[in-house]
Amino acid sequence: ASLPRTNFYHWLMFNLPTSVDEIATGEFSSEVTPKGKPGPDTLHGAMHAINNYTSWFSGDPDMGGSYYGYDGPCPPWNDEIIHHYVFTVYALNTDKLGDVDLSNSSAVFETINRHCLDKAEITVLYTLNPDL
Numbered sequence: 386a387s388l389p390r391t392n393f394y395h396w397l398m399f400n401l402p403t404s405v406d407e408i409a410t411g412e413f414s415s416e417v418t419p420k421g422k423p424g425p426d427t428l429h430g431a432m433h434a435i436n437n438y439t440s441w442f443s444g445d446p447d448m449g450g451s452y453y454g455y456d457g458p459c460p461p462w463n464d465e466i467i468h469h470y471v472f473t474v475y476a477l478n479t480d481k482l483g484d485v486d487l488s489n490s491s492a493v494f495e496t497i498n499r500h501c502l503d504k505a506e507i508t509v510l511y512t513l514n515p516d517l
Contacts, residue, residue, distance in 0.1 A: 386465035393441075394490045395470070396455035397434035398427070399497065400481045405429050414455040424453020425487050434487040453487075462513040473506040 398413070413428065417438065424433040438452035460468040477500040486492040 390466075393437045395436055395438075395457060397436060397490055397493050398431050398454070399434070399485070399493070401431040402429055402480075405431075414457065417456045417459065418452075419448050420450030421452035422454040422456075424451070427454060432485075432487070434485065434490060434493045437490070439488075458511050460511065460513055464512065464514055465517070467510045467512045467517055469508050470511055471506055471508045473504055475501050476503045478502050 396413075414422065421439065422433075424435070427433050433453040433455075436452050436454070436456055438456045439450070442448035442450065442452070458468065458470055475497055477497065479500050482496050482500065485496050
């Protein structure tokens with residue numbers, strides 16, 4: 386509980402066409418892929434930025450790599466605080482974002498915020514700690 390908390394980005398996807406009105410379960414990911422998923426191009430012409438598993442696993446010879454796409458929640462099993470996962474969908478004033486630094490989540494969000502018309506979000510709670 387005493388560890389400092391920071392944002393951890395599990396998925397940064399953009400340029401999803403407006404014709405896509407549903408993402409099926411497992412369509413973009415069903416598990417964490419050792420060494421990361423390919424990217425940045427993905428289904429439906431959308432693009433993925435690198436998520437924070439890239440930095441989390443850096444230096445790990447079995448897991449280190451570039452993690453594009455969605456890698457789901459995996460809080461430490463013994464964490465004494467329930468994790469909050471925020472899923473946000475943005476409505477933008479453009480069909481496609483221009484040049485974006487895909488390795489820098491802050492840069493991706495700066496670009497999104499420059500084009501943001503509106504957003505919707507939902508927060509879900511999750512833990513692997515059986516005592517919580």
